[in-house]
Amino acid sequence: MVQIPRGTRDFVPEEMQKRRYLQQRMEATFRGYGYGEIQTPTFETLELFTAKSGASIIDELYNFKDKGGRELALRPELTAPVIRCYIERLQMAPKPLKLFYFGNCFRYDRPQKGRYREFWQAGCELIGTDTPEAHAELVALAYTILKNIGLQNIVLNIGNLHVISAMFEKLRITDAVKKDLLTFIDKSQYEDLNSALRSNDISQQDTEAFLEILQTPDLDKIMNYVHGHERAHTELTRLRGVMDLLKTSFGIPDPRVKIGIVRGLDYYKGLVFEIEAPVLGAEKQLCGGGDYELVSLFGGTQVPQAGFAIGFDRALLALETEQFTFPQPSLDVFIVPVTETTIPMALSVASQLRAQGLTVDLDLLRRGIGKSLKYAAAQHARFAVIIGPKEQEEGKVTLRNMIDGSQSSCAVADLTAAVFT
Amino acid sequence: MVQIPRGTRDFVPEEMQKRRYLQQRMEATFRGYGYGEIQTPTFETLELFTAKSGASIIDELYNFKDKGGRELALRPELTAPVIRCYIERLQMAPKPLKLFYFGNCFRYDRPQKGRYREFWQAGCELIGTDTPEAHAELVALAYTILKNIGLQNIVLNIGNLHVISAMFEKLRITDAVKKDLLTFIDKSQYEDLNSALRSNDISQQDTEAFLEILQTPDLDKIMNYVHGHERAHTELTRLRGVMDLLKTSFGIPDPRVKIGIVRGLDYYKGLVFEIEAPVLGAEKQLCGGGDYELVSLFGGTQVPQAGFAIGFDRALLALETEQFTFPQPSLDVFIVPVTETTIPMALSVASQLRAQGLTVDLDLLRRGIGKSLKYAAAQHARFAVIIGPKEQEEGKVTLRNMIDGSQSSCAVADLTAAVFT
Numbered sequence: 001m002v003q004i005p006r007g008t009r010d011f012v013p014e015e016m017q018k019r020r021y022l023q024q025r026m027e028a029t030f031r032g033y034g035y036g037e038i039q040t041p042t043f044e045t046l047e048l049f050t051a052k053s054g055a056s057i058i059d060e061l062y063n064f065k066d067k068g069g070r071e072l073a074l075r076p077e078l079t080a081p082v083i084r085c086y087i088e089r090l091q092m093a094p095k096p097l098k099l100f101y102f103g104n105c106f107r108y109d110r111p112q113k114g115r116y117r118e119f120w121q122a123g124c125e126l127i128g129t130d131t132p133e134a135h136a137e138l139v140a141l142a143y144t145i146l147k148n149i150g151l152q153n154i155v156l157n158i159g160n161l162h163v164i165s166a167m168f169e170k171l172r173i174t175d176a177v178k179k180d181l182l183t184f185i186d187k188s189q190y191e192d193l194n195s196a197l198r199s200n201d202i203s204q205q206d207t208e209a210f211l212e213i214l215q216t217p218d219l220d221k222i223m224n225y226v227h228g229h230e231r232a233h234t235e236l237t238r239l240r241g242v243m244d245l246l247k248t249s250f251g252i253p254d255p256r257v258k259i260g261i262v263r264g265l266d267y268y269k270g271l272v273f274e275i276e277a278p279v280l281g282a283e284k285q286l287c288g289g290g291d292y293e294l295v296s297l298f299g300g301t302q303v304p305q306a307g308f309a310i311g312f313d314r315a316l317l318a319l320e321t322e323q324f325t326f327p328q329p330s331l332d333v334f335i336v337p338v339t340e341t342t343i344p345m346a347l348s349v350a351s352q353l354r355a356q357g358l359t360v361d362l363d364l365l366r367r368g369i370g371k372s373l374k375y376a377a378a379q380h381a382r383f384a385v386i387i388g389p390k391e392q393e394e395g396k397v398t399l400r401n402m403i404d405g406s407q408s409s410c411a412v413a414d415l416t417a418a419v420f421t
Numbered sequence: 422m423v424q425i426p427r428g429t430r431d432f433v434p435e436e437m438q439k440r441r442y443l444q445q446r447m448e449a450t451f452r453g454y455g456y457g458e459i460q461t462p463t464f465e466t467l468e469l470f471t472a473k474s475g476a477s478i479i480d481e482l483y484n485f486k487d488k489g490g491r492e493l494a495l496r497p498e499l500t501a502p503v504i505r506c507y508i509e510r511l512q513m514a515p516k517p518l519k520l521f522y523f524g525n526c527f528r529y530d531r532p533q534k535g536r537y538r539e540f541w542q543a544g545c546e547l548i549g550t551d552t553p554e555a556h557a558e559l560v561a562l563a564y565t566i567l568k569n570i571g572l573q574n575i576v577l578n579i580g581n582l583h584v585i586s587a588m589f590e591k592l593r594i595t596d597a598v599k600k601d602l603l604t605f606i607d608k609s610q611y612e613d614l615n616s617a618l619r620s621n622d623i624s625q626q627d628t629e630a631f632l633e634i635l636q637t638p639d640l641d642k643i644m645n646y647v648h649g650h651e652r653a654h655t656e657l658t659r660l661r662g663v664m665d666l667l668k669t670s671f672g673i674p675d676p677r678v679k680i681g682i683v684r685g686l687d688y689y690k691g692l693v694f695e696i697e698a699p700v701l702g703a704e705k706q707l708c709g710g711g712d713y714e715l716v717s718l719f720g721g722t723q724v725p726q727a728g729f730a731i732g733f734d735r736a737l738l739a740l741e742t743e744q745f746t747f748p749q750p751s752l753d754v755f756i757v758p759v760t761e762t763t764i765p766m767a768l769s770v771a772s773q774l775r776a777q778g779l780t781v782d783l784d785l786l787r788r789g790i791g792k793s794l795k796y797a798a799a800q801h802a803r804f805a806v807i808i809g810p811k812e813q814e815e816g817k818v819t820l821r822n823m824i825d826g827s828q829s830s831c832a833v834a835d836l837t838a839a840v841f842t
Binding site for chain 1: 432437449453457480487539557672772775800
């Protein structure tokens with residue numbers, strides 16, 4: 001017996017019901033913000049991902065040669081493919097371009113709770129503008145999507161990579177050391193960071209100040225810390241503007257500055273942000289994004305770019321953990337032909353009701369009334385329509401309300417109206 | 422510059438708009454028939470597909486070893502994965518099970534018009550019943566989906582594999598020869614079939630009769646040809662019943678019997694059917710399905726199974742060839758802040774309108790009114806909302822109807838109502 005591949009999942013109808021609900025809510029919000037959907041192939045040339053993330057990414061990829069000897073890889077994320085598509089087909093389109101995607105990604109990783117080898121991401125890319133209002137709208141979109149799907153408790157943190165650079169300059173930390181430190185910062189491992197700074201001859205006082213600035217939400221304190229660094233000052237002033245727009249124009253109650261956001265990726269610059277669901281504990285990050293530069297790296301004409309990706313599976317897990325009530329699947333009508341001779345009429349009634357947009361099922365196993373009504377109840381049918389030979393002769397059916405158990409005789413012509421009310 | 426892999430496609434927003442429209446129409450019809458959605462992984466263990474279709478399928482697959490040495494393959498179709506999932510998780514569920522899917526599949530094939538290396542299929546499996554009404558409903562579902570998406574001209578052909586077997590028996594054709602003949606029948610290559618029969622010592626008269634029966638829609642003629650063969654007789658009687666239900670209960674005007682449908686696959690038995698769009702010429706087949714047996718082959722407990730798959734890309738191509746008018750994407754409102762100082766209000770108004778479910782975009786490039794209105798028109802915006810400093814002070818905006826060009830002053834509080842009417 002062949003089994004499902006390790007680290008992957010099947011989704012049966014009750015699971016798909018939840019997933020489609022979530023997907024539709026997310027897509028509706030993207031569209032509400034003027035974004036249009038884009039879709040790229042499931043696999044790409046391997047080089048696309050190594051160009052973006054370096055050769056070390058290969059260890060985490062499903063990569064393979066096709067029968068023509070091409071080096072391919074199942075996509076681990078969707079930003080690189082979307083930017084490739086932009087360069088091939090959309091560079092001439094009117095700016096700004098607002099593109100969103102919903103797609104599966106693949107990572108060759110040890111499967112564990114909340115981490116799968118095939119997983120889904122919803123995300124977007126905004127190409128052609130980097131005004132503060134554009135960045136504010138992008139961050140607000142990510143936040144609004146997660147609120148609109150029904151999450152109660154999320155935390156939005158916003159940082160800026162130029163400020164971290166200024167902080168490193170201030171302490172005269174070399175690029176070689178920086179790399180290790182960034183890993184600790186990315187993972188919020190502040191004790192390890194403390195030790196690493198101290199062992200690099202940074203004084204206790206400077207180390208403490210550095211750690212505080214990484215974690216404080218106080219923009220004035222951060223401003224003060226990088227005082228005299230022109231680029232950092234400009235970026236922080238901009239960040240303050242974005243924060244104000246998020247609060248006043250978008251009504252987001254509590255966006256927080258957090259300079260210690262670095263994102264794991266080399267191609268980000270300037271604005272970065274993350275949204276967390278504290279209810280998920282260690283795996284709390286739902287969304288990450290920011291301002292980045294890939295178009296020119298891939299050979300296109302330089303243009304501002306920003307975007308974010310939401311972990312779809314984690315967002316679903318967060319909703320479930322918050323005990324969100326998903327809409328129940330339901331059937332409008334279940335039809336029971338009492339005898340074999342009424343089967344043609346049962347199919348005909350089903351066909352008529354379906355043409356009106358109703359969800360209709362019927363007994364296909366010749367089970368009899370009792371068993372059929374039980375099955376109908378298990379399918380959450382709102383109504384049962386029972387058709388016996390005598391009723392067939394009269395062009396009538398018995399309409400049973402499955403919620404209160406009441407029954408009445410109903411002409412076929414009046415059935416749609418009776419079910420819709 | 423890295424390019425898109427050969428044989429695959431990107432879909433930009435105007436293409437995705439059409440695809441999502443089509444997908445939603447198809448899904449709505451599946452749900453209307455009481456089907457629930459199922460989703461399986463993009464790759465499976467290679468053995469799943471060789472168990473179903475034999476080792477020769479490997480030539481047409483994207484197969485590869487993962488980093489743990491597992492032999493995997495990108496799915497070439499979805500029936501085998503769904504049946505695997507059924508055996509692993511759904512054997513105990515109440516019958517019948519009505520499962521539909523919409524997913525991408527992969528074939529390592531020479532790319533050509535209408536044939537891609539990554540393509541999409543919509544389909545379903547009906548597990549646990551094989552009554553004539555169940556089969557009639559299944560065939561009607563396939564037909565209704567293609568009509569509901571808007572196709573004008575489709576042809577439904579229905580056959581039965583037991584009847585072909587009886588025809589081969591009648592001519593005493595051996596299994597070895599049969600295989601070649603079936604290939605000709607599958608491809609409707611009747612001249613080649615003629616030669617092959619004649620070279621196997623079948624008389625001219627018998628050959629002509631055989632060829633006629635494969636193509637005639639006349640059920641009585643077919644009945645007569647296989648007279649005395651009990652199984653064929655039973656199956657044809659059943660087929661007549663299914664045809665009657667399709668015509669009278671489901672209102673399908675012209676289902677046609679065609680015994681020369683064999684489907685390329687070994688695991689079909691009994692009922693088979695195909696739906697074609699003649700407008701597509703040689704690539705006209707949109708849908709194929711029937712009664713099959715995979716559960717026991719994969720180690721599950723024997724149970725009736727039937728299903729079909731629709732080629733999504735071809736269905737879209739058929740619609741486009743028939744000049745179907747797809748719904749136009751449109752934007753409800755485009756907002757233009759006249760000066761920098763009105764940007765916060767513009768974002769705030771956008772946010773309020775979006776919360777009402779409207780699709781709203783705004784100028785993120787500080788372009789000025791003229792250029793912004795041009796951009797809004799290109800986005801098919803229904804309304805533009807223009808916010809200048811004086812209007813901001815008064816809590817008002819200028820509302821411009823982009824279709825007739827009329828303008829009026831409007832309080833922000835009244836904006837939603839004005840746009841909805």
